[in-house]
Amino acid sequence: MSELCNDTDFRKALEALDDLQQRQVAALFVQHVLALSGDKRLERVLKTAAEADATQEELASALKSAHAVTFDNHARCGAEGNWSDQAGYFVARAAVAATTPVTQARAGGPAWQAAMSARMAYTSSLIEDASNRSAHAECEWQYQALSDYLNV
Amino acid sequence: MSASLEKGINAFKRQVDSTVAAFFSSCVHCGLCAEACLFYTETGDPKRTPINKTEPLRRIWKSEFTLVGRVGKMLGLSKKIDDEFLEEWQELVYDSCTLCGRCSMVCPVGNDIALMIRKTREGMAAAGQAPEGLVGATTRAVTIGSPMGVKWPALQAQIKHVEEDTGLKIPVDVEDVEYMLLLSSMEIMNFPEFIEAVAKIFDKAGTTWTISSEAFEATNSGIQIGVSDIAAVLVQRIVDAADKLRVKTVISPECGHAYTAIRWDGPNLVGKAFNFKVRHILEVMDDLRKDGRLKIATKETRKLTYHDPCQISRRGGVIQEPRNLINMVSDNFVEMPDAGKMNWCCGAGGGVSANERADEIRLKVFERKKAQLDEVKPDAIVSACSNCRIHLEDGLEEYNMDIPLLSLTETLAEHLAED
Amino acid sequence: MTEIELLSWARGPGLQIATIIFVAGVVIRILEILLLGRKANLAEAKGGEMSGGLRTVFTRTVPDRTTFKRSSVTIVFGYIFHIGLFVVCFFSAPHILFLKDIIGFGWPSLPTPVIDAFAVITIIALLGTLVNRLTNRVMRFLTNFEDLLTWFLTFLPVITGYVAFHRIGLTAPSLLAVHILSVELLLVIFPFTKLMHAFTLFLARWYNGAISGYKGVAS
Secondary structure, three states, X not given: OOOOOOHHHHHHHHHOOOHHHHHHHHHHHHHHHHHHOOOOHHHHHHHHHHXXXXXXXXXXXXXXXHHHHHHHHOXXXXXXXXXXXXXXXXXXXXXXXXHOOHXXXXXXXXXXXXXXXXXXXXXXXXXXOOOOOOOHHHHHXXXXXXXXXXXX | OOHHHHHHHHHHHHXXXXXXXXXXXXXXXXXXXXXXXXXXXXXXXHHHOHHHHOHHXXXXXXXXXXXXXXXXXXXXXXXXXXXXXXXXHHHHHHHOOOOOOHHHHHOOOOOOHHHHHHHHHHHHXXXXXXXXXXXXXXXXXXXXXXXXXXXXXXXXHHHHHHHHHHOOOOOEOOOOOOEEEOEOHHHHHXXXXXXXXXXXXXXXXXXXXXXXXXXXXXXXXXXXHOOHHHHHHHHHHHHHHHHHHOOOEEEEOOOHHHHXXXXXXXXXXXXXXXXXEEEEHHHHHHHHHHHOOOOEOOOEOOOEXXXXXXXXXXXXXXXXXXXXXXXXXXXXXXXXXXXOOOOOOOOOOOOOOOOHHHHHHHHHHHHHHXXXXXXXXXXXXXXXXXXXXHHHHHHHHHOOOOOOEEEHHHHHHHOEOOO | OOHHHHHHHHHHHHHHHHHHHHHXXXXXXXXXXXXXXXXOOOOOOOOOHXXXXXXXXXXXXXXXXXXXXXXXXXXXXXXXXXXXXXXXXXXXHHHHHHHHHHHOOOOOOOOHHHHHHHHHHHHHHHHHHHHHHHHOHHHXXXXXXXXXXXXXXXXXXXXXXXXXXXXXXXXXXXXHHHHHHHHHHHHHHHHXXXXXXXXXXXXXXXXXXXXXXXXXXXX
16 A cells, blocks of 8 residues: 555545445544534444444444534624634534445545544644644644555 | 714614605504514514614604604603614514515515514614624634634635545635635634635536635624624625735525625625626536536435525525525525415524524524425435534424435535536 | 584685695695605615615505505405595595685596495495504504594595585585585694694605515515
8 A cells, every 4th residue: 555645645545435335434524523512412422333233223323423513612693712612513514424435425435534624623622822843734634544544 | 871872873874765764654563574574474573673673773763854853852752772672672683683685575565574683683782682602702703814713724624624525726816817715714614625625616617716814704793793894894804805815706605694695785885896707606606507518417305495594595596506406406496485485484584593592582583494394305405504514404303304414506516417 | 613614614715724734734744754864875785775665655555465464454444445545535526626716627427326426335344443443452552542442533524525425414515614624624623633644644655665575585
């Protein structure tokens, strides 16, 4: 397996995964940023997403739960925006992506969408952060995680 | 009389022109406006009759601008206007109205009641009677540049993310281009995919465009709270940036009131015609479609319906364009009842969603939209306003309805031809 | 005062005074509106103001389907009495003769049974609007003294006209005097009430259509 070091290849590799792999890789990505969300419901959602034997009903229920978390966490129009809270919103979005069936997923598939939302969550957490941590750290981690998953 | 009440009364007076006078002179108390307003139809509370919401302005018009009213005032017969009265009306003017304008379409004598309520807000705000949430949003808009406190570095971070996701460069502060894109704080915070979608569409169409780091905010809280001076300050920022970059057209994004503010109110607020055009993103995409520069490769198979955002459709004039665009990407597009200029409001615009006190009524009036959706039974709802989108999602979740909300711009981008 | 003297007064000085007050009042009310003016629109237009305004003056006469379904009683009764008033006022033989005296020419009248029918329908419709006003939740909330007064001022001429024409009750001259006086009462109070909508609705509808037409919306 060659070293993945750019988004074009990364995305291609993700899209080439089968349905179960998409779900499990997506769950990996979300798990990595889970700490940015305070919502306990997402832990259960991720458990289901990572589970190879999860049934359709369990996944549908997890998806519903993840959706509910996004509704509770999105910024209200006109309210003072809080980027730390927004990080939680994007973690929930990533969880939604992870539990969305492949046929209904947005462009790129569940794993790619989860990766993007997870990165957004990380970026959001940095916005109010004075330190100089680079947003790129998250994609580096994602590349490595996918590599490890495929090489196992 | 308190200082704020005096300011309020003066503000009310400044709002009275020949249109206001013609409207108040013609009202015959027929009550048809109530049946057009979702805040009445879903609550059954006659206080929420649209024309009733304008009572503060009416009292000023009567007692200051009509002979019979002035005589009445001299004789001590006119109805009083004091802080208590205005406070009582706050909930009607702000919590129970989105300025959707459906009442203005049905009044048999032709009253533009939504305009009258908008004008009523000017007096209410000057008298210190605007809801807390809106005051906060407006203060942030003026001091920080965004009602939600979104600053340029935050948008920059979003832009970087979008560039990674798409592989495209987002042009910032580029001069002499065709378009300058504005964004609403809601889109920046909740739907960064919108920026991606625009970038992809413009890239394929070969359009030159930019975002300005000095004026990227589209939302105009001044319009929602009803303080024209503040609305003017917010518009002027955009004008200055657009003039500086010498762009031909400013694009208003998927946000309802932003369009009204910049397209129709803007030049009147700042007192000067613009040197550039203003178009809604839907109008721009429809132009691209007409020019053959918007090529669609795949289609949506889900049964789609379109929710008309009030400020874009009925009050904005962008009614046919979204339909042309949806028809490009769908063979399964079904209109809901009352679609088009008579569509029902989602219930969250005009500052209602920024006002926590109005949360309960906002969810209650969603039942009107629910009734429309129950009739058409779509697989997905397409719209072009982030606030409508969030509120509809809220409402659908509340009523356990599993219908996804799609942004029209994002949907088009998803089905773009790769060449 | 004898009934003949009353009738002479009603037809003569009474009518003159009422007409002067009516005309002066209407003119003042309209000037009060127009002199306020409105600011020019500096935004780029998408449609025409004049064409939009004129269109709405006419199209606003026809309610859209959903509105009609929700407010059919108000709309139907409203239309019936307006049309009824128009027919009775301008197509009954005695009224045409009366107007001919003033403006110099007349026109064909409708047969008495037809006018009678319209008068009765108008009376029923007016009573219907009153009941509606007092029972419909929204109308009851909005209704004030002026609404009831104007209803009464409108109803009185119709009923007294019918009674006078059919010589019911008092003698002919008295009945006629009462009818003419009721019209004069209406004329005198008209400019100070919402009855002005008869004139100002053309302005209001035009403004509405102009504002929307500017944005390319047919309202």
